[in-house]
Structure formats: C-alpha cells, structure tokens
Amino acid sequence: MDHIDFKILKILQTKARIPNVEVAREIGMAPSAVLERIKKLEAQGVIDGYEVRLNPDQFEGSLIAFLHVTLTRNARIKETAMALADMASIQEVHYIAGEDGLMLKVRVADTSALETLLTTRINPMPSVARTKSSIVLSTFKETAKIPLPETYHTTP
Amino acid sequence: MDHIDFKILKILQTKARIPNVEVAREIGMAPSAVLERIKKLEAQGVIDGYEVRLNPDQFEGSLIAFLHVTLTRNARIKETAMALADMASIQEVHYIAGEDGLMLKVRVADTSALETLLTTRINPMPSVARTKSSIVLSTFKETAKIPLPETYHTTP
DNA sequence: CTTTATAACAGAATATAATTCTGTATTTTA
DNA sequence: TAAAATACAGAATTATATTCTGTTATAAAG
Structure with missing residues (x-):
C-alpha cells in the first residue's frame, strides 16, 4: 500500500x-x-469485494431497527452471534463492550415482521436474556464507506 | 420490476x-x-450504485461505535442530523422512535479519536443533550445487502 | 559498490465484454 | 382491432480487460 x-x-x-x-x-x-x-x-484483502447498492424503499425491507440484545450470564457468545448472523434480515451483529450484550441491525418489512423475528427467532434463544428495540423512523445517512484520510501515510 | x-x-x-x-x-x-x-x-433508482468493500482492518478506522444521541427538548432535529451526516467518520445517522434521539454509527481509528469526535464536534452541538457510546469489541456480521425474498411477488 | 533478484511500469497484442443498432414478436393501450 | 410501446435476440461495433514482453527502477545480497 x-x-x-x-x-x-x-x-x-x-x-x-x-x-x-x-x-x-x-x-x-x-x-x-x-x-x-x-x-x-x-x-x-485490502479490497474485500464489490457490492450493488439497492434502494431499500423499493423492497419489502424498509424498516430498520437496532436491537440491543442482553445475554445471559453463561451465554455462549460466539455461537449466539453466529446463529444471529445467519439470519437474512439481520444485517449486523456486534459484540458490545461493558454490557454483555450484542448490537444488531435488522432490516425487515414492517413492525409485524420485526415482532415475528423477535418472538420466534431471537428471544427464544437460550443465551438471550432480553432485547430492547430501537425502531428507526427516518434515516439521514447510511453508508459503508470507510472514511479514508486525505493523504496516505504509513501506519507503524 | x-x-x-x-x-x-x-x-x-x-x-x-x-x-x-x-x-x-x-x-x-x-x-x-x-x-x-x-x-x-x-x-x-432500484439500483442506487455500486460500492467497493474495503477491509477495515487495513485502515485507521477499525473502531466501530454506536452513539445514542439524546436531543434537547427544542432540538432542530433535521439540521442536527444533517450536520452529523456531514462528518466523514459518521457512517450512519438515524432518527429513533420514542426517545427523541438519534442513533449514530461511527468508525474511527481508536478510542482517542472517538473522544475527540465526541468532545469537539458532537457534544458541543446545541441540540445535543447527551450521548451514550456503545463501543464494539468484535463484529460477527456487517453487510449492507438488503434481504431479498426467495422469489419475486408484487407488493400492492 | 557492484551484481543479482525483484517489483513496477509502459506499450502493444489479444481476448473479452459493453454498447449500439435493427428487426421481430409480444404485450399494452386506446 | 389497430396503433403504440416494450422486450428481446442477434449481429456489428466500440470499448475495455487481460496478457505478454521488454525496460527501468528498486531492493537485496555479496
């Protein structure tokens, strides 16, 4: 580089x-x-791949929600995270510092689909203690672009 | 379609x-x-564009954090959101239901850069009451792919 | 310092793909 | 049912990707 x-x-x-x-x-x-x-x-591996950016409004997937998943004390974190990662409507799975929890970003058709996801797939998982949903009303910015500095300089 | x-x-x-x-x-x-x-x-506009996926590990931007920004009672939501959207290290800006708040996804070099972002740019904004940071320790899944159903059927 | 190996590049040659064009069939609209 | 619009195939053309070769620069070894 x-x-x-x-x-x-x-x-x-x-x-x-x-x-x-x-x-x-x-x-x-x-x-x-x-x-x-x-x-x-x-x-x-600097370039990981290429993606099409589709317009969410045109599909049944216009509801975004962030789910904060609190894990049980003896949770199997990695397994749980990977099981969640397998679900198509879950776009992101992150392990969060300080709260024994996961942060999920999900994209579903509507609140009813979110309810189904929560009640039938997420909440029943043994490692999941509870979830807290933040439903997105409007999105002002959403990009996956990694912020690159103006000029290049090696990182030692 | x-x-x-x-x-x-x-x-x-x-x-x-x-x-x-x-x-x-x-x-x-x-x-x-x-x-x-x-x-x-x-x-x-079904296809919005095309993106390269860069590997975050290879750049100074490997720390992800979710910031929950609580707005003041008389906040100028749209203006604030757009000002935040202008910052390169803020990848996402969403308005969240029920809490008069914004959810931000940021990507910075390290905790020190996060501190700088918070103290010099976000917290000083007049509409920002307080922020709560969730720092990501590890990421299991991160995609912008919109979950498409198996087969196509028109949405009335 | 000099030799040797390695990597980066240009420019030409070739292979492959994008794009344009035309004609036809099919579907929509009036 | 006629007219118009759309969707498509297939050929022709244009543009790009990829490969190859030789050269120069850069780095490593002696």
Whole structure:
C-alpha cells in the first residue's frame, strides 16, 4: 500500500464500477499497471469485494431497527452471534463492550415482521436474556464507506 | 420490476462486478436484453450504485461505535442530523422512535479519536443533550445487502 | 559498490465484454 | 382491432480487460 494504491481506492470508493482504463487516465498511468495494482489489492484483502447498492424503499425491507440484545450470564457468545448472523434480515451483529450484550441491525418489512423475528427467532434463544428495540423512523445517512484520510501515510 | 429483474438483482448482489455477459448466461438471455434491464433499474433508482468493500482492518478506522444521541427538548432535529451526516467518520445517522434521539454509527481509528469526535464536534452541538457510546469489541456480521425474498411477488 | 533478484511500469497484442443498432414478436393501450 | 410501446435476440461495433514482453527502477545480497 502506497499513495498510488490509496488514490486508486479513493477513486473506486466513489464510483466502484468505473473502468480500469478510466482509473488509469485519472491517475496518469497505464491500464495494465493499474490493473496489476488492483489485483494485488484484492489478493491482499485490502479490497474485500464489490457490492450493488439497492434502494431499500423499493423492497419489502424498509424498516430498520437496532436491537440491543442482553445475554445471559453463561451465554455462549460466539455461537449466539453466529446463529444471529445467519439470519437474512439481520444485517449486523456486534459484540458490545461493558454490557454483555450484542448490537444488531435488522432490516425487515414492517413492525409485524420485526415482532415475528423477535418472538420466534431471537428471544427464544437460550443465551438471550432480553432485547430492547430501537425502531428507526427516518434515516439521514447510511453508508459503508470507510472514511479514508486525505493523504496516505504509513501506519507503524 | 418483474421476476427477471429480481433474478438479476440477486445475482448482482452476490457478485456486483460480474460481467453482463455472464449475468446473461446465468439467466439464459441475450446480453443486450440484460443490459437494457440493468440500465432501466439504474434509471428507476432500484439500483442506487455500486460500492467497493474495503477491509477495515487495513485502515485507521477499525473502531466501530454506536452513539445514542439524546436531543434537547427544542432540538432542530433535521439540521442536527444533517450536520452529523456531514462528518466523514459518521457512517450512519438515524432518527429513533420514542426517545427523541438519534442513533449514530461511527468508525474511527481508536478510542482517542472517538473522544475527540465526541468532545469537539458532537457534544458541543446545541441540540445535543447527551450521548451514550456503545463501543464494539468484535463484529460477527456487517453487510449492507438488503434481504431479498426467495422469489419475486408484487407488493400492492 | 557492484551484481543479482525483484517489483513496477509502459506499450502493444489479444481476448473479452459493453454498447449500439435493427428487426421481430409480444404485450399494452386506446 | 389497430396503433403504440416494450422486450428481446442477434449481429456489428466500440470499448475495455487481460496478457505478454521488454525496460527501468528498486531492493537485496555479496
């Protein structure tokens, strides 16, 4: 990773589907060289993949909720987290410091679907003590973009 | 949106950079026809865009935290939310039901960076009464994929 | 310091894919 | 039922991705 890779990543983060040739033009290098670098970044795992961003409004999945899951004292954290991660409507599963709890981000059709998810799948889990739901009324920003600094500098 | 579009979206959601020709092969249609549909989905806003997924571990942004921001009684919600949305390290801004509060997802280098963000930028905002931070220790799942049903059926 | 190995790059050649275009069939609308 | 709009295939064209080769720069070894 040097400052050229960094430039490439910044460009890709803006418009992921831009052709290589175009990236090459933007940074003033040959397409073959840029390709080599991108392949390398993929191989190194710096680039994890590419995603389509779909518009949630167009699908039955417009209700977002954050669930704070309190675990029982003897909970099997990892197993529980992985079981939750398997559920399609759960987009994120994080283990939170200081509260023996998990934070979930879920995306479902409506409150009724949320109820079903909670009562039939989450609450019955043995490691789950209780859940607290925060339902999202409106979303002002939602991106997965990793905030990249202006310029590149190595991290020792 | 019909069941063919739906198939296309499902394919793209798995591997966003798959060539059109390949999508066409998978669903047994001519590349030109598939392209036509994809362009239409983009124009309709069903497809919002494409993103690179970078590996957070490789950057200074590996600390995730969820911040619950309680707003003052006379808070200017929209303005505050938009001001927060402008900050690069804040990835998500949601307005939450029932608590006069915002839920933020932030991604910063470390706890010190989080402290700076809180004390210099968020807490000083006039509409912010207080914040409660949940620091993420480990992440088991993190995707922006919208959960699509197995098969397509119109939503009346 | 010099030699040797390694990595990065450009530029051409080739393979593959995107895009455009045209004609036809099918569906919608009036 | 006629007219218009849409969806599609298949060919033609344009553009891009990928591979290959030779060169230069960079790093490692002696």
